[in-house]
Amino acid sequence: MAGIGQGPGPDAVFAAKLAEGVFEIQKCGGCGTHVFHPRVICPACGSADLGWFAPTGRGTVYARTVVRRKPERGGDYNVVLVDLEEGVRMMSRIDGIAHDQIVAGLKVTASIGEGAEGDPAVVFRPEGEAN
Amino acid sequence: MSLRGKAAIVGAALAGCGEAHGKSSMEITIEGVHGALADAGIALGEVDAVATCQPLDMLSGLTLAQELGLNPRFTMNNRMGGSSFLSHTLWAAMLLELRLADTVLICYGSNQRTASGKLMTALGLPTYEAPYRPLFPLSSYALATDRHMTQFGTTREQLADVAVAARAWAQKNPDAFMRDPLTREDVIASRPVSDPLRVRDCCLVTDGGGAIVMRRAETAKDHPRPPVYLLGGGEGTTHRDISEMADLTVTGAAQSGRTAMDMAGVKPADIDVVQLYDAFTINVILFLEDLGFCKKGEGGAFVANGGIAPGGHLPVNTNGGGLSCVHPGMYGIFTLVEAVRQLRGDAGDRQIGSAELALAHGNGGVLSSQVTNILGTEATL
16 A cells, blocks of 8 residues: 555655656555546545556547747647546657647557656657657 | 625726736736726725735735735635636625625736736646646647547637637727737638647737626615626636546536526526636637537537627627737636626627626636626616
């Protein structure tokens, strides 16, 4: 049991795992609900018994936007919401595909890439594509 | 116990809308307060409860009391974004009904256009969204727009028609900030910012402020202007961050609208005039659906081809809205002031004849907080 008051909070645990190349989400020991983003208590039942596990990494694009930016400032980039197979949703980015090819329903696979500040972040690629 | 008809707005005013050069946000706010008190015929010293929510001042309720020279019995600083002021009216009605306060002042002001030229906010990006650099708050609304288009076939043209309707209303309002002609083609050809949203899908960046004064219904007629009664109110909070919104096509307006209309004893078809927080074009489509003016997924068709423009089937955002009239960061107070003007018959060229029932609706965060007020004339009590 993860428990309350033992060691760092769930945000710090998630970040530490990510820094080691591990993407894990939570599962409630009380009701079985999968939880992301990381929380102290289960938003479905209130239990503090939240453990960590590795999701399959497979997901589906729920919605996407392309932020328009001048080329000299780095050019356009996409921002998506992905529904993981485990039933949780997360914001992310799809690499390895033209922005206008990203549509709701696209099957994607998670990997650990870089966020805005070069920090480790979960990103996705179209399913079946090599990293 | 119901709050229906227990409290009324007895004074209302705007201040500094458009550009208010050389003025601070609180100074604009206080100008609105001065106007609302004069409109109500109430002396400053009679105010015994205040409510505000300013863009950058986390303790703005305290600043307001200080600048007014008041020692209020209640100081409300509830922050839920642009919807805050429609929640303040509900708390005001409770304080008045319980006789914990006698005169409640609700106000807002911002100098964001002349001070910064863009949205002023104290908010940073959420921890689990920041790595992906969504524009705040624009990309969140873009994601909701994309989902609505995917799920219901809502079109770019339908979104554009929301902005075109707002502009047509603004052209009837001499106080509106943007009154040039605007066509569907202009909106669709405007600069893309965060697909599928373009510049003309987005609210303005202006200065401006507004204030209202509320009193118990029993004394509401002791003032110069006709009272506007609060008939119902409701709230809905579904998330803070867009990545935590369960269904991007259904907002908390479904809950807030139902609660408010149940309290008021009215249904959507009874409403004469509607003021919705139109931060982006998709907001109007979502809120019309969730508030029950049309079925889920049919909002695009509802707003298309002048449906909510002057002469359409439902008058929405008769001042020109945040899209064309005024948008100083948190727009909620302006839905209330425009509803008051319509129900008093003060709306000039844009007046909806014999308007008796108005709906004002505020949005906060990224579709996160939804608050609905139903307002009516004496005839609706």
